Amino acid sequence: MTDFDYDLFVIGAGSGGLAASKRAASYGAKVAIAEGDLVGGTCVIRGCVPKKLMVYASHFSHFPHESAGYGWTIPEGTLDWEKLRDAIQTEVSRLNKLHISFLSKNNVELISGFAKFVDAHTVAVGDRQFTAERILISVGGEAFKPDLAGIEYAITSKEMFLLPQFPKRFAVIGGGYIGTEFAGIMRGLGSEVTQIIRDHYVLKGFDNDVRINVQEGMVNHDINFHTCIDSNSLKIIKNSQEHENALTIAFNDAEGKAQQVNADVVLAATGRKPNLAPLSLEQAGIAVVNDAIAVTEDSCTNQPHIYAIGDCTNRVNLTPVAIAEGRAFADTVYGHKPHFISHKNIPSAVFSQPEAATVGLSEETARELYGNRVKVYKTKFRPMFYSLAGGEAKTMMKLIVVGEEERVVGLHMVGKDAAEIIQGMSLVVTMGGCKKDLDNTMAMHPTAAEEFVTMQ
Ligand SMILES: Cc1cc2nc3c(=O)[nH]c(=O)nc-3n(C[C@H](O)[C@H](O)[C@H](O)COP(=O)(O)OP(=O)(O)OC[C@H]3O[C@@H](n4cnc5c(N)ncnc54)[C@H](O)[C@@H]3O)c2cc1C
Ligand SMILES: NC(=O)c1ccc[n+]([C@@H]2O[C@H](COP(=O)([O-])OP(=O)(O)OC[C@H]3O[C@@H](n4cnc5c(N)ncnc54)[C@H](O)[C@@H]3O)[C@@H](O)[C@H]2O)c1
Numbered sequence: 001m002t003d004f005d006y007d008l009f010v011i012g013a014g015s016g017g018l019a020a021s022k023r024a025a026s027y028g029a030k031v032a033i034a035e036g037d038l039v040g041g042t043c044v045i046r047g048c049v050p051k052k053l054m055v056y057a058s059h060f061s062h063f064p065h066e067s068a069g070y071g072w073t074i075p076e077g078t079l080d081w082e083k084l085r086d087a088i089q090t091e092v093s094r095l096n097k098l099h100i101s102f103l104s105k106n107n108v109e110l111i112s113g114f115a116k117f118v119d120a121h122t123v124a125v126g127d128r129q130f131t132a133e134r135i136l137i138s139v140g141g142e143a144f145k146p147d148l149a150g151i152e153y154a155i156t157s158k159e160m161f162l163l164p165q166f167p168k169r170f171a172v173i174g175g176g177y178i179g180t181e182f183a184g185i186m187r188g189l190g191s192e193v194t195q196i197i198r199d200h201y202v203l204k205g206f207d208n209d210v211r212i213n214v215q216e217g218m219v220n221h222d223i224n225f226h227t228c229i230d231s232n233s234l235k236i237i238k239n240s241q242e243h244e245n246a247l248t249i250a251f252n253d254a255e256g257k258a259q260q261v262n263a264d265v266v267l268a269a270t271g272r273k274p275n276l277a278p279l280s281l282e283q284a285g286i287a288v289v290n291d292a293i294a295v296t297e298d299s300c301t302n303q304p305h306i307y308a309i310g311d312c313t314n315r316v317n318l319t320p321v322a323i324a325e326g327r328a329f330a331d332t333v334y335g336h337k338p339h340f341i342s343h344k345n346i347p348s349a350v351f352s353q354p355e356a357a358t359v360g361l362s363e364e365t366a367r368e369l370y371g372n373r374v375k376v377y378k379t380k381f382r383p384m385f386y387s388l389a390g391g392e393a394k395t396m397m398k399l400i401v402v403g404e405e406e407r408v409v410g411l412h413m414v415g416k417d418a419a420e421i422i423q424g425m426s427l428v429v430t431m432g433g434c435k436k437d438l439d440n441t442m443a444m445h446p447t448a449a450e451e452f453v454t455m456q
Pocket of ligand 1: 011012013014015016017034035036037038039040041042043044046047048049051113114115116138139140141157178275278279309310311312317318319320322
Protein backbone atom coordinates (compact mmCIF):
# COMPACT_ATOMS: atom_id res chain seq x y z
CA MET A 1 0.00 0.00 0.00
CA THR A 2 1.24 3.48 -0.84
CA ASP A 3 -0.20 6.85 0.09
CA PHE A 4 -0.12 7.97 -3.52
CA ASP A 5 -3.16 8.28 -5.82
CA TYR A 6 -1.39 6.13 -8.44
CA ASP A 7 1.57 3.79 -8.74
CA LEU A 8 2.38 5.40 -12.09
CA PHE A 9 1.30 8.68 -13.66
CA VAL A 10 2.13 8.98 -17.36
CA ILE A 11 2.24 12.41 -19.03
CA GLY A 12 1.42 12.23 -22.75
CA ALA A 13 -0.67 9.59 -24.58
CA GLY A 14 1.41 9.23 -27.74
CA SER A 15 3.26 6.15 -29.01
CA GLY A 16 5.54 5.80 -25.97
CA GLY A 17 3.09 6.76 -23.21
CA LEU A 18 0.32 4.48 -24.48
CA ALA A 19 2.66 1.48 -24.74
CA ALA A 20 4.21 2.05 -21.31
CA SER A 21 0.93 2.67 -19.47
CA LYS A 22 -0.81 -0.44 -20.82
CA ARG A 23 2.24 -2.65 -20.15
CA ALA A 24 2.63 -1.31 -16.57
CA ALA A 25 -1.10 -1.84 -15.87
CA SER A 26 -0.83 -5.40 -17.21
CA TYR A 27 1.56 -6.12 -14.31
CA GLY A 28 -1.04 -4.85 -11.82
CA ALA A 29 0.12 -1.24 -11.36
CA LYS A 30 -2.53 1.43 -10.79
CA VAL A 31 -1.92 3.74 -13.76
CA ALA A 32 -3.28 7.10 -14.99
CA ILE A 33 -2.31 8.88 -18.21
CA ALA A 34 -2.81 12.58 -18.94
CA GLU A 35 -3.25 13.82 -22.50
CA GLY A 36 -3.72 17.47 -23.44
CA ASP A 37 -4.64 16.88 -27.07
CA LEU A 38 -5.98 13.83 -28.90
CA VAL A 39 -5.02 10.38 -27.59
CA GLY A 40 -2.63 8.79 -30.09
CA GLY A 41 0.04 11.49 -30.21
CA THR A 42 2.11 12.69 -33.13
CA CYS A 43 2.33 9.38 -34.99
CA VAL A 44 -1.38 8.61 -35.09
CA ILE A 45 -2.88 12.09 -35.18
CA ARG A 46 -0.41 14.26 -37.16
CA GLY A 47 2.56 12.12 -38.18
CA CYS A 48 3.28 8.63 -39.54
CA VAL A 49 -0.31 7.50 -40.11
CA PRO A 50 -1.91 10.47 -41.93
CA LYS A 51 1.44 11.02 -43.72
CA LYS A 52 1.53 7.45 -45.07
CA LEU A 53 -2.10 7.75 -46.21
CA MET A 54 -1.10 10.90 -48.12
CA VAL A 55 1.83 9.01 -49.66
CA TYR A 56 -0.59 6.32 -50.88
CA ALA A 57 -2.92 9.03 -52.25
CA SER A 58 -0.07 10.65 -54.15
CA HIS A 59 0.84 7.40 -55.97
CA PHE A 60 -2.45 7.28 -57.90
CA SER A 61 -1.41 10.15 -60.18
CA HIS A 62 1.19 7.84 -61.80
CA PHE A 63 -1.41 5.22 -62.76
CA PRO A 64 -2.60 6.66 -66.12
CA HIS A 65 0.87 6.76 -67.72
CA GLU A 66 2.32 3.71 -65.92
CA SER A 67 -0.64 1.53 -66.88
CA ALA A 68 -0.55 2.65 -70.54
CA GLY A 69 2.49 0.44 -71.25
CA TYR A 70 0.49 -2.49 -69.87
CA GLY A 71 -2.30 -1.90 -72.37
CA TRP A 72 -4.66 0.09 -70.18
CA THR A 73 -6.26 3.41 -71.04
CA ILE A 74 -6.94 5.19 -67.79
CA PRO A 75 -7.87 8.87 -68.17
CA GLU A 76 -5.96 11.50 -66.18
CA GLY A 77 -7.83 12.05 -62.93
CA THR A 78 -8.39 15.09 -60.73
CA LEU A 79 -7.83 15.28 -57.00
CA ASP A 80 -10.65 16.23 -54.66
CA TRP A 81 -8.40 17.51 -51.85
CA GLU A 82 -11.23 18.13 -49.40
CA LYS A 83 -12.45 14.56 -49.86
CA LEU A 84 -8.95 13.14 -49.27
CA ARG A 85 -8.26 15.43 -46.29
CA ASP A 86 -11.60 14.59 -44.65
CA ALA A 87 -11.23 10.84 -45.30
CA ILE A 88 -7.83 10.90 -43.60
CA GLN A 89 -9.26 12.81 -40.63
CA THR A 90 -12.08 10.26 -40.34
CA GLU A 91 -9.49 7.48 -40.14
CA VAL A 92 -7.44 9.45 -37.60
CA SER A 93 -10.52 9.94 -35.48
CA ARG A 94 -11.31 6.18 -35.67
CA LEU A 95 -7.80 5.39 -34.44
CA ASN A 96 -8.08 8.01 -31.68
CA LYS A 97 -11.25 6.32 -30.38
CA LEU A 98 -9.63 2.88 -30.68
CA HIS A 99 -6.68 3.99 -28.53
CA ILE A 100 -9.05 5.43 -25.91
CA SER A 101 -10.88 2.09 -25.78
CA PHE A 102 -7.55 0.20 -25.46
CA LEU A 103 -6.70 2.33 -22.42
CA SER A 104 -9.98 1.53 -20.71
CA LYS A 105 -9.73 -2.22 -21.60
CA ASN A 106 -6.26 -2.24 -20.04
CA ASN A 107 -7.40 -0.46 -16.84
CA VAL A 108 -5.49 2.75 -17.52
CA GLU A 109 -7.36 5.86 -16.36
CA LEU A 110 -7.38 8.69 -18.92
CA ILE A 111 -7.20 12.23 -17.58
CA SER A 112 -7.84 14.90 -20.23
CA GLY A 113 -5.74 18.05 -20.08
CA PHE A 114 -2.16 19.25 -20.08
CA ALA A 115 -0.16 18.17 -17.04
CA LYS A 116 2.56 20.04 -15.19
CA PHE A 117 4.68 19.28 -12.15
CA VAL A 118 3.76 20.72 -8.77
CA ASP A 119 6.54 18.81 -7.00
CA ALA A 120 8.49 15.61 -7.59
CA HIS A 121 5.50 13.38 -6.75
CA THR A 122 2.58 15.67 -7.69
CA VAL A 123 1.19 16.62 -11.07
CA ALA A 124 -1.55 19.18 -11.80
CA VAL A 125 -4.01 18.88 -14.68
CA GLY A 126 -6.17 22.00 -14.79
CA ASP A 127 -7.29 22.59 -11.23
CA ARG A 128 -6.93 18.92 -10.16
CA GLN A 129 -3.81 17.49 -8.53
CA PHE A 130 -2.62 13.88 -8.55
CA THR A 131 0.16 12.16 -6.63
CA ALA A 132 2.09 9.15 -7.87
CA GLU A 133 4.89 6.92 -6.66
CA ARG A 134 6.48 7.09 -10.11
CA ILE A 135 6.00 9.47 -13.03
CA LEU A 136 6.76 8.79 -16.70
CA ILE A 137 7.21 11.75 -19.05
CA SER A 138 6.31 10.97 -22.68
CA VAL A 139 5.33 14.38 -24.03
CA GLY A 140 7.01 14.01 -27.45
CA GLY A 141 8.17 16.97 -29.51
CA GLU A 142 6.86 19.75 -31.67
CA ALA A 143 7.99 21.41 -34.89
CA PHE A 144 10.77 23.93 -34.53
CA LYS A 145 10.70 27.03 -36.75
CA PRO A 146 13.92 29.05 -37.16
CA ASP A 147 13.89 32.74 -36.39
CA LEU A 148 13.59 34.14 -39.95
CA ALA A 149 11.78 37.23 -41.19
CA GLY A 150 8.24 36.18 -42.16
CA ILE A 151 8.49 32.69 -40.61
CA GLU A 152 4.96 33.20 -39.22
CA TYR A 153 3.67 32.75 -42.78
CA ALA A 154 5.14 29.24 -42.99
CA ILE A 155 3.18 26.28 -41.69
CA THR A 156 4.51 23.10 -40.03
CA SER A 157 3.77 19.44 -40.76
CA LYS A 158 0.83 19.56 -38.32
CA GLU A 159 -1.11 21.98 -40.54
CA MET A 160 -0.27 20.05 -43.72
CA PHE A 161 -3.05 17.59 -42.91
CA LEU A 162 -5.67 20.31 -42.53
CA LEU A 163 -5.01 22.64 -45.49
CA PRO A 164 -8.23 24.48 -46.36
CA GLN A 165 -7.28 24.52 -50.06
CA PHE A 166 -4.84 22.49 -52.12
CA PRO A 167 -1.91 24.73 -53.19
CA LYS A 168 -1.04 25.13 -56.85
CA ARG A 169 2.55 25.93 -55.84
CA PHE A 170 4.15 24.46 -52.74
CA ALA A 171 7.60 25.17 -51.30
CA VAL A 172 9.38 23.44 -48.46
CA ILE A 173 12.34 24.66 -46.45
CA GLY A 174 14.44 21.78 -45.08
CA GLY A 175 15.94 18.59 -46.46
CA GLY A 176 15.22 16.15 -43.62
CA TYR A 177 12.64 13.37 -43.35
CA ILE A 178 9.59 15.65 -43.22
CA GLY A 179 10.59 18.07 -45.99
CA THR A 180 11.57 15.27 -48.35
CA GLU A 181 8.43 13.23 -47.67
CA PHE A 182 6.04 16.17 -48.14
CA ALA A 183 7.82 17.33 -51.31
CA GLY A 184 7.04 13.91 -52.85
CA ILE A 185 3.48 13.82 -51.52
CA MET A 186 2.58 17.28 -52.81
CA ARG A 187 4.17 16.66 -56.22
CA GLY A 188 2.25 13.38 -56.55
CA LEU A 189 -0.98 15.11 -55.58
CA GLY A 190 -0.40 17.72 -58.30
CA SER A 191 1.37 20.77 -56.84
CA GLU A 192 4.35 22.44 -58.46
CA VAL A 193 6.97 21.76 -55.77
CA THR A 194 10.24 23.47 -54.82
CA GLN A 195 12.50 22.19 -52.03
CA ILE A 196 15.00 24.64 -50.55
CA ILE A 197 17.93 23.06 -48.68
CA ARG A 198 21.21 24.06 -47.05
CA ASP A 199 23.23 21.06 -48.27
CA HIS A 200 24.02 19.63 -51.69
CA TYR A 201 21.60 16.77 -51.11
CA VAL A 202 18.57 15.94 -48.96
CA LEU A 203 18.74 13.59 -45.94
CA LYS A 204 21.98 14.64 -44.26
CA GLY A 205 23.39 11.80 -42.15
CA PHE A 206 22.19 9.05 -44.52
CA ASP A 207 24.58 7.12 -46.77
CA ASN A 208 25.68 9.43 -49.62
CA ASP A 209 24.40 7.04 -52.30
CA VAL A 210 20.98 7.14 -50.63
CA ARG A 211 21.01 10.94 -50.58
CA ILE A 212 22.08 11.23 -54.23
CA ASN A 213 19.66 8.60 -55.52
CA VAL A 214 16.66 10.01 -53.62
CA GLN A 215 17.35 13.49 -54.94
CA GLU A 216 17.89 12.28 -58.53
CA GLY A 217 14.58 10.43 -58.34
CA MET A 218 12.83 13.51 -57.00
CA VAL A 219 14.26 15.65 -59.82
CA ASN A 220 12.92 13.03 -62.27
CA HIS A 221 9.50 13.57 -60.69
CA ASP A 222 9.86 17.27 -61.59
CA ILE A 223 10.56 18.56 -58.08
CA ASN A 224 12.61 21.78 -58.27
CA PHE A 225 15.59 22.13 -55.95
CA HIS A 226 17.58 25.05 -54.58
CA THR A 227 20.62 23.54 -52.86
CA CYS A 228 23.47 24.96 -50.75
CA ILE A 229 21.46 28.09 -50.04
CA ASP A 230 22.59 30.63 -47.45
CA SER A 231 20.03 29.94 -44.70
CA ASN A 232 20.89 33.22 -42.91
CA SER A 233 19.53 35.13 -45.90
CA LEU A 234 16.15 33.31 -45.98
CA LYS A 235 12.99 35.36 -45.58
CA ILE A 236 9.33 34.85 -46.37
CA ILE A 237 7.28 37.70 -47.81
CA LYS A 238 3.48 37.86 -47.87
CA ASN A 239 2.32 39.12 -51.27
CA SER A 240 -0.58 41.44 -52.05
CA GLN A 241 -3.82 39.80 -53.18
CA GLU A 242 -3.10 40.71 -56.82
CA HIS A 243 0.02 38.49 -56.82
CA GLU A 244 -0.41 35.05 -58.42
CA ASN A 245 0.94 33.34 -55.29
CA ALA A 246 0.36 34.22 -51.67
CA LEU A 247 4.01 34.04 -50.56
CA THR A 248 7.53 34.55 -51.85
CA ILE A 249 10.64 33.01 -50.31
CA ALA A 250 13.74 35.13 -50.87
CA PHE A 251 17.29 33.90 -50.24
CA ASN A 252 20.85 33.97 -51.57
CA ASP A 253 22.22 30.97 -53.41
CA ALA A 254 25.71 29.47 -52.90
CA GLU A 255 27.23 32.21 -55.11
CA GLY A 256 25.49 34.94 -53.12
CA LYS A 257 23.02 35.65 -55.94
CA ALA A 258 19.49 36.66 -54.85
CA GLN A 259 16.82 34.05 -55.62
CA GLN A 260 13.05 33.96 -55.22
CA VAL A 261 10.51 31.15 -55.08
CA ASN A 262 6.76 31.86 -55.23
CA ALA A 263 4.33 29.57 -53.44
CA ASP A 264 0.81 29.38 -52.05
CA VAL A 265 1.94 27.32 -49.07
CA VAL A 266 5.40 27.23 -47.46
CA LEU A 267 6.25 24.34 -45.15
CA ALA A 268 8.97 24.87 -42.56
CA ALA A 269 10.35 21.33 -42.12
CA THR A 270 13.30 22.54 -40.12
CA GLY A 271 13.43 20.01 -37.30
CA ARG A 272 11.60 19.22 -34.06
CA LYS A 273 12.24 19.93 -30.38
CA PRO A 274 11.05 18.23 -27.15
CA ASN A 275 7.80 19.66 -25.87
CA LEU A 276 9.03 20.63 -22.39
CA ALA A 277 8.00 24.25 -21.74
CA PRO A 278 4.52 23.60 -20.28
CA LEU A 279 5.73 20.88 -17.88
CA SER A 280 7.35 23.09 -15.18
CA LEU A 281 10.15 20.51 -14.89
CA GLU A 282 11.98 22.77 -12.44
CA GLN A 283 9.25 22.07 -9.82
CA ALA A 284 10.43 18.46 -9.76
CA GLY A 285 14.14 19.27 -10.21
CA ILE A 286 14.41 17.33 -13.50
CA ALA A 287 17.61 17.94 -15.48
CA VAL A 288 17.45 19.03 -19.13
CA VAL A 289 20.44 18.83 -21.47
CA ASN A 290 20.39 20.37 -24.97
CA ASP A 291 16.64 21.04 -24.74
CA ALA A 292 15.84 17.35 -24.02
CA ILE A 293 15.19 15.45 -20.79
CA ALA A 294 18.45 13.83 -19.73
CA VAL A 295 18.04 10.07 -19.14
CA THR A 296 20.16 7.01 -18.44
CA GLU A 297 20.08 3.86 -20.60
CA ASP A 298 17.02 2.65 -18.67
CA SER A 299 15.16 5.95 -19.33
CA CYS A 300 15.55 7.20 -15.73
CA THR A 301 15.95 10.96 -15.17
CA ASN A 302 18.14 12.46 -12.43
CA GLN A 303 15.13 11.84 -10.10
CA PRO A 304 15.17 8.09 -9.42
CA HIS A 305 11.35 7.74 -9.52
CA ILE A 306 10.81 9.88 -12.66
CA TYR A 307 11.41 8.41 -16.11
CA ALA A 308 11.24 9.83 -19.66
CA ILE A 309 10.89 8.11 -23.03
CA GLY A 310 10.38 8.91 -26.71
CA ASP A 311 10.96 12.17 -28.56
CA CYS A 312 11.16 14.28 -25.38
CA THR A 313 14.51 12.56 -24.69
CA ASN A 314 15.74 13.20 -28.27
CA ARG A 315 17.54 9.86 -28.65
CA VAL A 316 16.17 8.35 -31.87
CA ASN A 317 12.87 10.04 -32.70
CA LEU A 318 10.86 7.24 -34.26
CA THR A 319 7.60 5.60 -33.21
CA PRO A 320 8.88 2.03 -32.76
CA VAL A 321 11.70 3.40 -30.57
CA ALA A 322 9.28 5.31 -28.29
CA ILE A 323 7.15 2.16 -27.98
CA ALA A 324 10.14 -0.09 -27.23
CA GLU A 325 11.50 2.37 -24.63
CA GLY A 326 8.06 2.52 -22.97
CA ARG A 327 7.69 -1.25 -22.81
CA ALA A 328 11.27 -1.73 -21.55
CA PHE A 329 10.56 0.76 -18.75
CA ALA A 330 7.36 -1.07 -17.71
CA ASP A 331 8.95 -4.55 -17.96
CA THR A 332 11.91 -3.43 -15.85
CA VAL A 333 10.07 -1.49 -13.15
CA TYR A 334 6.76 -3.40 -12.87
CA GLY A 335 7.36 -6.75 -14.59
CA HIS A 336 10.64 -7.65 -12.88
CA LYS A 337 12.10 -8.37 -16.33
CA PRO A 338 14.88 -5.79 -16.42
CA HIS A 339 16.06 -4.83 -19.87
CA PHE A 340 16.76 -1.73 -21.89
CA ILE A 341 16.78 -1.27 -25.62
CA SER A 342 19.76 -0.79 -27.89
CA HIS A 343 19.72 2.39 -29.95
CA LYS A 344 22.15 0.84 -32.44
CA ASN A 345 21.10 -0.57 -35.80
CA ILE A 346 17.60 0.91 -35.76
CA PRO A 347 16.12 0.55 -39.24
CA SER A 348 14.42 3.61 -40.65
CA ALA A 349 12.56 4.55 -43.80
CA VAL A 350 11.93 7.82 -45.54
CA PHE A 351 8.64 7.67 -47.43
CA SER A 352 9.98 9.96 -50.09
CA GLN A 353 9.40 9.27 -53.78
CA PRO A 354 11.55 7.31 -54.47
CA GLU A 355 11.38 5.64 -51.07
CA ALA A 356 14.56 5.12 -49.03
CA ALA A 357 15.29 2.70 -46.21
CA THR A 358 18.37 1.96 -44.23
CA VAL A 359 19.79 -0.03 -41.33
CA GLY A 360 23.23 0.09 -39.73
CA LEU A 361 26.21 2.16 -40.83
CA SER A 362 26.51 4.39 -43.86
CA GLU A 363 29.57 3.76 -46.03
CA GLU A 364 31.06 7.04 -44.76
CA THR A 365 30.68 6.09 -41.06
CA ALA A 366 31.86 2.53 -41.68
CA ARG A 367 35.04 3.86 -43.34
CA GLU A 368 35.66 6.23 -40.42
CA LEU A 369 35.33 3.32 -37.98
CA TYR A 370 36.92 0.45 -39.92
CA GLY A 371 39.11 2.11 -42.61
CA ASN A 372 40.17 -0.19 -45.44
CA ARG A 373 38.55 -3.26 -43.83
CA VAL A 374 35.29 -2.00 -45.36
CA LYS A 375 34.02 -3.47 -48.61
CA VAL A 376 30.97 -2.21 -50.47
CA TYR A 377 28.63 -4.17 -52.74
CA LYS A 378 26.32 -2.04 -54.78
CA THR A 379 23.80 -2.41 -57.58
CA LYS A 380 21.53 -0.07 -59.50
CA PHE A 381 18.92 -1.32 -61.92
CA ARG A 382 15.55 -0.63 -63.47
CA PRO A 383 12.90 -2.69 -61.64
CA MET A 384 10.93 -5.02 -63.91
CA PHE A 385 7.68 -3.11 -63.30
CA TYR A 386 9.09 -0.13 -65.24
CA SER A 387 10.13 -2.19 -68.28
CA LEU A 388 6.56 -1.76 -69.57
CA ALA A 389 5.52 1.24 -67.46
CA GLY A 390 8.43 3.34 -68.77
CA GLY A 391 10.03 6.24 -66.92
CA GLU A 392 13.42 6.79 -65.37
CA ALA A 393 12.86 5.08 -62.00
CA LYS A 394 15.86 3.08 -60.77
CA THR A 395 16.46 1.02 -57.65
CA MET A 396 19.75 1.30 -55.74
CA MET A 397 20.85 -1.32 -53.21
CA LYS A 398 23.99 -1.26 -51.15
CA LEU A 399 25.63 -3.60 -48.70
CA ILE A 400 28.46 -2.50 -46.38
CA VAL A 401 30.60 -5.33 -44.99
CA VAL A 402 33.64 -5.38 -42.71
CA GLY A 403 36.67 -7.65 -42.36
CA GLU A 404 37.60 -11.01 -43.86
CA GLU A 405 34.40 -12.62 -42.63
CA GLU A 406 32.49 -9.81 -44.41
CA ARG A 407 30.19 -9.02 -41.48
CA VAL A 408 27.23 -6.95 -42.70
CA VAL A 409 27.22 -3.58 -40.89
CA GLY A 410 24.95 -1.58 -43.20
CA LEU A 411 22.17 -2.11 -45.72
CA HIS A 412 20.68 0.69 -47.81
CA MET A 413 18.06 0.86 -50.50
CA VAL A 414 16.35 3.51 -52.61
CA GLY A 415 13.39 2.49 -54.75
CA LYS A 416 10.04 0.76 -54.82
CA ASP A 417 9.21 -1.13 -51.60
CA ALA A 418 12.51 -0.13 -49.93
CA ALA A 419 10.93 0.08 -46.46
CA GLU A 420 9.24 -3.33 -46.69
CA ILE A 421 12.44 -4.97 -47.96
CA ILE A 422 14.85 -3.37 -45.46
CA GLN A 423 12.55 -4.21 -42.52
CA GLY A 424 13.05 -7.91 -43.34
CA MET A 425 16.72 -7.58 -44.26
CA SER A 426 17.53 -5.69 -41.03
CA LEU A 427 17.62 -9.06 -39.26
CA VAL A 428 21.00 -9.76 -40.93
CA VAL A 429 22.55 -6.71 -39.26
CA THR A 430 20.89 -7.31 -35.85
CA MET A 431 22.05 -10.93 -35.79
CA GLY A 432 25.61 -10.07 -36.84
CA GLY A 433 25.20 -11.95 -40.14
CA CYS A 434 27.86 -12.08 -42.88
CA LYS A 435 27.82 -11.80 -46.66
CA LYS A 436 28.08 -15.61 -46.86
CA ASP A 437 24.75 -15.90 -45.00
CA LEU A 438 23.16 -13.81 -47.74
CA ASP A 439 24.96 -15.87 -50.42
CA ASN A 440 23.60 -19.05 -48.82
CA THR A 441 20.04 -17.71 -48.93
CA MET A 442 18.12 -18.85 -51.99
CA ALA A 443 16.77 -15.99 -54.09
CA MET A 444 13.04 -15.45 -54.73
CA HIS A 445 12.53 -14.70 -58.39
CA PRO A 446 11.50 -12.36 -59.92
CA THR A 447 11.76 -9.81 -57.11
CA ALA A 448 13.86 -6.73 -56.44
CA ALA A 449 14.79 -8.05 -52.98
CA GLU A 450 16.63 -11.02 -54.50
CA GLU A 451 19.45 -8.61 -55.45
CA PHE A 452 20.43 -8.49 -51.76
CA VAL A 453 21.20 -12.24 -51.80
CA THR A 454 22.83 -12.36 -55.24
CA MET A 455 25.15 -9.32 -55.16
CA GLN A 456 28.68 -9.96 -56.41
C1 LIG B 1 5.00 14.50 -39.96
C2 LIG B 1 5.67 13.39 -39.17
C3 LIG B 1 5.79 12.14 -39.75
C4 LIG B 1 6.39 11.12 -39.03
N1 LIG B 1 6.54 9.89 -39.65
C5 LIG B 1 7.12 8.88 -38.98
C6 LIG B 1 7.22 7.59 -39.59
O1 LIG B 1 6.82 7.38 -40.75
N2 LIG B 1 7.79 6.59 -38.86
C7 LIG B 1 8.24 6.79 -37.58
O2 LIG B 1 8.72 5.84 -36.95
N3 LIG B 1 8.16 8.01 -36.99
C8 LIG B 1 7.60 9.05 -37.66
N4 LIG B 1 7.49 10.27 -37.05
C9 LIG B 1 8.02 10.44 -35.68
C10 LIG B 1 7.02 9.87 -34.64
O3 LIG B 1 5.74 10.45 -34.83
C11 LIG B 1 7.51 10.18 -33.23
O4 LIG B 1 8.83 9.70 -33.09
C12 LIG B 1 6.63 9.49 -32.17
O5 LIG B 1 5.29 9.91 -32.27
C13 LIG B 1 7.17 9.80 -30.76
O6 LIG B 1 6.32 9.28 -29.78
P1 LIG B 1 6.26 9.94 -28.32
O7 LIG B 1 5.39 9.05 -27.51
O8 LIG B 1 7.62 10.23 -27.85
O9 LIG B 1 5.57 11.34 -28.53
P2 LIG B 1 4.21 11.79 -29.23
O10 LIG B 1 3.67 10.73 -30.12
O11 LIG B 1 4.49 13.12 -29.80
O12 LIG B 1 3.19 11.91 -28.02
C14 LIG B 1 3.31 12.88 -27.03
C15 LIG B 1 1.92 13.21 -26.51
O13 LIG B 1 2.05 13.99 -25.33
C16 LIG B 1 1.05 14.99 -25.32
N5 LIG B 1 1.50 16.04 -24.41
C17 LIG B 1 2.51 16.92 -24.60
N6 LIG B 1 2.68 17.68 -23.50
C18 LIG B 1 1.76 17.26 -22.60
C19 LIG B 1 1.44 17.64 -21.27
N7 LIG B 1 2.12 18.59 -20.65
N8 LIG B 1 0.40 17.02 -20.66
C20 LIG B 1 -0.31 16.05 -21.29
N9 LIG B 1 -0.04 15.64 -22.54
C21 LIG B 1 0.98 16.23 -23.19
C22 LIG B 1 0.94 15.40 -26.78
O14 LIG B 1 -0.31 16.03 -27.04
C23 LIG B 1 1.10 14.04 -27.47
O15 LIG B 1 -0.16 13.44 -27.67
C24 LIG B 1 6.87 11.33 -37.72
C25 LIG B 1 6.73 12.59 -37.13
C26 LIG B 1 6.13 13.60 -37.85
C27 LIG B 1 5.97 14.96 -37.21
N1 LIG C 1 9.77 8.30 -41.98
C1 LIG C 1 10.08 8.57 -40.73
O1 LIG C 1 10.48 7.71 -39.96
C2 LIG C 1 9.96 9.98 -40.23
C3 LIG C 1 9.21 10.89 -40.94
C4 LIG C 1 9.10 12.19 -40.47
C5 LIG C 1 9.74 12.55 -39.29
N2 LIG C 1 10.46 11.64 -38.62
C6 LIG C 1 11.17 12.03 -37.38
O2 LIG C 1 10.95 13.41 -37.15
C7 LIG C 1 12.21 14.07 -37.00
C8 LIG C 1 12.09 15.50 -37.47
O3 LIG C 1 12.02 15.58 -38.89
P1 LIG C 1 12.44 16.91 -39.66
O4 LIG C 1 12.46 16.62 -41.12
O5 LIG C 1 11.62 18.06 -39.18
O6 LIG C 1 13.85 17.21 -39.08
P2 LIG C 1 15.32 16.83 -39.58
O7 LIG C 1 16.21 17.20 -38.46
O8 LIG C 1 15.36 15.48 -40.17
O9 LIG C 1 15.57 17.88 -40.79
C9 LIG C 1 15.56 19.27 -40.59
C10 LIG C 1 16.02 19.94 -41.88
O10 LIG C 1 15.84 21.34 -41.74
C11 LIG C 1 17.04 22.00 -42.16
N3 LIG C 1 17.10 23.28 -41.45
C12 LIG C 1 17.14 23.48 -40.10
N4 LIG C 1 17.19 24.80 -39.83
C13 LIG C 1 17.17 25.45 -41.03
C14 LIG C 1 17.20 26.81 -41.42
N5 LIG C 1 17.29 27.79 -40.53
N6 LIG C 1 17.16 27.10 -42.73
C15 LIG C 1 17.08 26.12 -43.66
N7 LIG C 1 17.06 24.81 -43.35
C16 LIG C 1 17.10 24.48 -42.06
C17 LIG C 1 18.16 21.04 -41.83
O11 LIG C 1 19.30 21.32 -42.60
C18 LIG C 1 17.50 19.70 -42.21
O12 LIG C 1 17.61 19.46 -43.58
C19 LIG C 1 13.18 13.21 -37.80
O13 LIG C 1 14.51 13.37 -37.38
C20 LIG C 1 12.67 11.83 -37.54
O14 LIG C 1 13.23 11.34 -36.35
C21 LIG C 1 10.59 10.36 -39.07
